[in-house]
Amino acid sequence: MNLFATLHEVLNSDVITRIAAYIDEPADKTNKAVKGLVYTIIGGLMKRTTTEIGVNQLFNHIQKGRFDGALTDNLLTTLRDASQTNALITQGDEVISHLLPAMKSSIGSMISGYAGIRNSSAISLLGLTSTIVLHVLGRQVKDRKLDADGLAASLFSERESLVNEVPEELMPRLIEKLGLQQVVSGVAAPARRNVTETSSGRYAANASGTTTINRPPVSYDLADDSDTDNGALTKWGIGILFAIALAAGGYYVYQNTKNHSADSGDASDVTTVTSDTITADTVTRSLAVPIDTTAKPKPTTPVASSTPPASVSTAATGGLTQLMSPYLGNPTLPKGRVFPLTGIAFTPGSLSMTSGSIATVGELATLLKTYPNLQIQLIGYANDAQVGTGFTNKSLSFKRVNQIKQQLMSSGINFVRIDAIGRGTGVLRNDTSGVVKPTLRKIDVKVVVK
Incomplete structure (x- = not known):
């Protein structure tokens, strides 16, 4: 069972009903908000564990916060007590402030608009859902005896599930708010700690024969050593070093004061020479520019034109340019x-573009540079996912448009101007109309801002 399936099982209808009663929101909206927060928190933690510090912080918070999964065994009973529910919200709120710093308000606003609930309710749900998610992760750590690297790897193994399960209306917001472009497109990976940390402090060789250093685990909490002898010695040592540094600084200032008074005449000469040189150089360059005195005729009547800039019509004359430029x-x-x-196509069942596709991507990049206010949305469809490749049609369509987005970004286009969504075959899973609809395999570009 994957992580999302486990969380959906833990957050069953009875639990959602109890949570909805606590925050005084409709159960259906609460359910939508909680599911949205599950995707948000998992996605945010994936992004966090792309750095070594983030890997260690997540693992340390799970260990020190005693997130061992025990809460999930009696969650409904706990939620019947308002004081215990509030304690869970407070606990999750504190942890998420460390793991996803400065993002609490933006996540709350996003979920509030997405699910149609009050912002205060969204913030409360963020704290509560964070606690539940960390307990489910802590249960994995405990049962599978994972270290920090194992936890990060386990988290990233859910990337395909994240891409497949996040609703289409939420995915663009999620990517924008959390900066998940690299994660969902498969470019990012969990950070691997270069130093394995144990209490022995000895050297150890890994499986490849390379020697690494083992040190005590990194902790990011401030330790209070005021009552220990080592702490006292440390403070005395710091004081002595500070005094030495202060004395050295005073001596340095004294020496520089003497040197300055002795060399002040030379310094003024250098300043004068530098100023004259710059002035002379400026005059020389200004005199070297020829002045065109030829009379130029002025246009008598301005001509209105709706044609695109010349750079488009002369530099790029492909089909896409001819199609989009007049618009x-x-x-x-x-x-x-x-x-x-x-002009863009992929080898069936893969992320490999055909050779002719590169020119069309370059043409689109030229259009984005020519029209600096242009913002687009790339919409991908796929019906050629193959068994055994690990791709579903939805994930394949999503990865393909994100690959195009990465190439546009490599061409110098700001990622904010490019949205990318994958819609699989284009046939909704919950379509009950009974009308047979053809599956799609194509890439479209929608003009969001001109």
Whole structure:
């Protein structure tokens, strides 16, 4: 059972009903908010564990906070007590402030708008859901005897499930708020700690024969050693070092004061020479520029034109440019038009672009540079996922458009201007209309802002 399946089982309908009663929100909206927060927290922790510090902090918080999974065994009983529920919210609120610093308010606003609940309710749910998620992760650590690296690897093994399960309306917000572009596209990976930490402090060789150093585990909590002899000695040592540094600083200032008074004349000469040199150089360069005195005719009547800048028509004459330029160059046409990227194709069942696709991606990058206000949404569809590759149609479509986005970013386009979503085959799983709809395999580009 994967992590999301476990969390959905823990957060069953009875638990959701109890939580909804506590925050005074409808059960259906509460359920939507809690599920959205599960995706948000897991995604945020994935992003956090792409750094070594983040790997250690997550593991340390689970260990020190005693998130061992015991809460999930009697969660419904605990939630019947308002004081215990409040304690869980407070605990989760404190931990998430450390693991996802400065993001609590933005996450609350995102979930509030997504689920249609009050912002205060979203913040409370963030704390409560964080505690539950950490307990489920702590149960994995305990049962599977994971270290920090194992926990990070286990978390990242859920990336495909994250891509497949997050609702389409939430995914763009999630990527923007948490900065998950690299994570969901498969570029990012969990950080591996270079130094294995144990209490022995000895050297040890890994499986490849490379020698590493073993040290005590890193802790990011401040220790109070005021009552120990070692702490006292440490403080005396720091005081002595500070006094020595202060004396050395005073001597340095005294020496520089003497040198300054002795060399003040030379310094003023250097300043004068430098100023004259800069002035002379400026005059020389200004005199070297020829002045064009040829009379130039002025246009008598301004001519209005809706054609795009010359750089588009001369530098790029491909099909995409010819298709989009008249639309982009005409400010009277509304935003929102969708254009097919027919020049981009992938080898069936894979993320490998065909050779002719690179030119179309470059053409799209040129359009984005020519129209600096242009913002787009790449919409991917796939129906060619193959068994045994690890891809579903939805994840395949999502990874393909994110690969295009990465190439556009490599061309110098700001990621904020490019949204990317994958819609699988284009046929919704909960479609009960009974009308047979064709599955799709294509890439579209939607103009969000002109």
